[in-house]
Amino acid sequence: MLRFIFTRLSHMLIALFVITVIVFSLSHLTGSPIDALLPDDATQQQIDSLTEHLGLDRPYYVQYLTFLQNAAVGDFGDSTKWKGNTAAGVVLERLPATLKLGGLAVLISVAVAIPLGVLSAIWRGSIFDRMAGIIALLGQSFPAFWLGIILMWIFAVTLGWFPTSGYGGLSYMILPAIAMAWFQIAALTRLTRSAMLEVLDTEYVKLARVKxxxxxxxxxxxxxxxAAIVPVTYFGVLAGSLLTGSVVVETVFAWPGTGLLAIDAIRGRDFPVVQSVVMFFAVFYLLANFLVDVLYAVVDPRIRFS
Structure with a gap:
């Protein structure tokens, strides 16, 4: 078991290293933050001074090594858009809002998809099974931003049951959480149904009924x-994708989380905040999948001995 954990942990660290290279490279492809920080009539001396202060005049490999060294201790530099704040501090300030929304979306996904998948497998070929299939098909077809707009139009604008946007209590979270969870409900339902159908045809299930x-x-x-082995395996993808998928939903509903923060930082060419958001998302995603791998090995001993 320890060897299995060490192997998965080493894979996670390698993936994290590759992610740092990609994040550093892509953030510099959007252009220089100098254009966003200085006015159009800035002198060349001002441009050179700010470039040197931010370290943008150094070779790219030096900038990357500096970024990697600072990232190892959680230092992503100061935000260029939110003056007086560190990049990590800005992200940590917005992170609880995203975790609240993502947590509710995960709860909705599991509470709806697991019973729906199990019941559709038990009543295979029934009207209920066909309805579950339609829900799964529509769930995987609707983009999250489109579904969010439709939910806002029907339940917020037309019926007035929920607020249209903003940050607040449970009433503010229902619509964006459903928009985030809809695709995952569809995927998790299909996986649970197929896993249950396979297990229900096994000999030990037939023997239990005979007894x-x-x-x-x-x-x-x-x-x-x-059958839960399959949904458990997908749960790491579910948790990670709900967090990273918050970018679109938070923008639609003006939810002040890390997703909306990422969009604002990209528009302002705030490299440190963009890098911080992506690294936080990447670490969360890798940790979620690492925990699922360990849990998978606990549930199925064949995994850790293979």
């Missing part, structure tokens, strides 16, 4: 317990 075990125990104790 007189109650149908509820057969489904939830014997079948779902083994």
């Amino acid at each position: 007189g075990v109650s149908e509820r125990a057969v489904i939830w104790k014997h079948a779902f317990r083994n």
